[in-house]
Amino acid sequence: MISRSEIKGDKRLALVLGKMEKGCELCFPGLKAVIFVTGICGDNCYYCPISKDRFGKDLIYINEEKVSSLEEVTLEIERQGAMGASLTGGDPLTKFPRTLKIIKMLKDRFGKEFHIHLYTSGRYATPDVLVSLWKAGLDEIRFHPVKEEYKKAIEYASKLTNMRVGAEIPIAKGLENWAIKVINDVEKYGGSFVNLDEMEFVEPNASALISRGLNEDKRRPFTAKGSIEAAMKVLEWAKLNSNIYIHFCPASFKDSVQTKNRFIRLAKNDKRWYEEITSYGTVIWGEVNINDKIIRFNPKNMNLYKGYSVKILESHPTRSRIPIISEETIDI
Structure with a gap:
């Protein structure tokens, strides 16, 4: 050899x-x-x-x-x-x-x-x-x-x-x-x-x-x-x-x-308007319940929902977008 x-x-x-x-x-x-x-x-x-x-x-x-x-x-x-x-x-x-x-x-x-x-x-x-x-x-x-x-x-x-x-x-x-x-x-x-x-x-x-x-x-x-x-x-x-x-x-x-x-x-090719891509390749978004209607929003726009309890969710960029981390509720 x-x-x-x-x-x-x-x-x-x-x-x-x-x-x-x-x-x-x-x-x-x-x-x-x-x-x-x-x-x-x-x-x-x-x-x-x-x-x-x-x-x-x-x-x-x-x-x-x-x-x-x-x-x-x-x-x-x-x-x-x-x-x-x-x-x-x-x-x-x-x-x-x-x-x-x-x-x-x-x-x-x-x-x-x-x-x-x-x-x-x-x-x-x-x-x-x-x-x-x-x-x-x-x-x-x-x-x-x-x-x-x-x-x-x-x-x-x-x-x-x-x-x-x-x-x-x-x-x-x-x-x-x-x-x-x-x-x-x-x-x-x-x-x-x-x-x-x-x-x-x-x-x-x-x-x-x-x-x-x-x-x-x-x-x-x-x-x-x-x-x-x-x-x-x-x-x-x-x-x-x-x-x-x-x-x-x-x-x-x-x-x-x-x-x-x-x-x-995957996230860049399939990013939804209300999502942000993290440095790990996951996506995060916010959700708020207003008059029994779930509204999704980009976390950058959280200040638009002052006075409400909002949830921040995170998911792998799968089609199903099933959250992978326990949802976090924040009172703004």
């Missing part, structure tokens, strides 16, 4: 050995729509962060919005102005006909340049399935190595298609050797990259992580303590021992950059 280039980036945003895949590049400016194809999954990973409301249930979400038809998916992508989409779950391949239909639909609607990547364990990734995904228009596939099947899936995808092929795994203290093994396997079987996601420490997986000796980082809520240090060890190893691209994605990036930028794009 030859010595790799230096590790580039910022621990708070991203660390890269080589370069990022396009699927990740589009996330930074909020140009990737997130399509939750189904909550059905053939595996049950102890570190899975998927909520109980979704895991194991056949539901479809687009950018945190539950939908009942695939047409709603395209409408949401148009509302966002996205240039690509990630297909996730659960495992999208448990609903293969639906996944195939979504890929074809997005390519037909938004063109060949619309970038699509997909996450799967590889359990259901037969040669026929992989070739069908590629012919439908899938650009990039990311395997999660739960079972040994993922190795053959990487090999099939690399040999039979022109998709970008790699793996994506969580990283935390104690998982360094596993990550190194995955990097070796991906390179051996023809893949091109491995993404390391900082282990999220959230309600669905907290008990399982604690039982394995992991704790939440009090300085960085919702992350497993020691994850960044573990990622650095793996990157330093890969710099000297691997020739594929390695990307570390901190959990803080997803909230402070990826999700925020996506929400800001």
